[in-house]
Amino acid sequence: MLQAYYQKEAVKANSSKDSYGTTAWQSPSNIAIVKYWGKHGNQLPNNPSVSLTLSEARTETSIRWEPKKEKGIQLQFRFEGKSQPQFAEKIIKFLFQQLDILPFLNDIHLDIESHNSFPHSSGIASSASGMSALVMCLLDIEKHFRETALTQQAMLQKASWLSRMASGSAARSVFPYASLWGTTSAHAESNDEYAVALDEIHPLFRTYRDSILIINAGTKSVSSRAGHALMEGNPYANTRYDQAHKHTEQLLKALKTADLDVFMQIAEAEALQLHALMMTSIPSFILLKPATLAAIEKVRAFRNKTGIPLCFTLDAGPNLHLLYPEANHNTVQDFIQSDLATYCENNYWINDAVGTGPSEI
Secondary structure, three states: OHHHHHHHOOOOOOOOOOOOEEEEEEEEEEEEEEOOOOEEOOOEEOOOEEEEEEEEEEEEEEEEEEEOOOOOOOEEEEEOOEEOHHHHHHHHHHHHHOOOOOHHHHHEEEEEEEEEOOOOOOOOOHHHHHHHHHHHHHHHHHHHHOOOOOOHHHHHHHHHHHHHHHOHHHHHOOOOOEEEEOOOOOOOOOOOOOEEEOOOOOHHHHOOEEEEEOOOOOOOOOOHHHHHHHHHHOOOHHHHHHHHHHHHHHHHHHHHHOOHHHHHHHHHHHHHHHHHHHHOOOOOOOOOOHHHHHHHHHHHHHHHHHOOOOEEEEOOOOOEEEEEOHHHHHHHHHHHHHHHHHHOHHHOEEEEEEOOOOEEO
């Protein structure tokens, strides 16, 4: 268990150092191809998941810190320039739970600013980008108090572990290109406590495109946290977990060999299974919109007609992610403009691509 290790190596604030400073990081969202849906214990997944790290859909977070006399978590939080007490409470709860890992937080006040490049809570993994950006800032602050620096590998593992504690999908956002979270026999280094980078993916997937159709920019009616909880009584849960393990094994091979037929088949099956699980939970809920289904029909017809390897996936929301090789970018953009933009709210979509992970601003 990493909890005990991180407690042992926790860095307390060094009063001999100036406890004023600033840091700023951006961290991307990610799009899961094999979905994480259902958890147990302390944010541990019921099945492995595999994701592509995005580039343009990201959160930028800055923290200004200064010393304080009172012990405990003390912070101010603004999202998109406005105070957000509900978000602040979530962050305070998360940081309080990590005081044995990051004890220097007892001695500093945090002033946090954050904003997204995409609509919040609409089915793009905003908690993944938001919480991983926050964690990257916290580990940067921790460096201020460290006598010896963490290696890059150790820092990313710790970032993934901490991010998971805040939001499960955030564990996958700290790595470039693609990552795996959850134990599987198909990958020797896989782990439920943190994600691992998939370094051996084919170069085709390092430049893969993801055009995100914003079919509805509003906040979804059921949170992902509530959706995960409903897997407890879902009659198809065990079958789903078995299928996710099989899909993970197949997808890891496809990512290495650039087997686009397998990649597309798994991406679409996983997306539809995710929403089928929502529809069969008790109580059931539906996040798809009529425009989502209409756009899916258009995508499949386009693929059948042109032979272009364009496929779709969905997160827990109505917005459609269109995945395709970079070589097909111009043709797919023309298709979106002519046939799909009408399904998007205010004709809005995000042109994204696989990216290199978090970076300091």
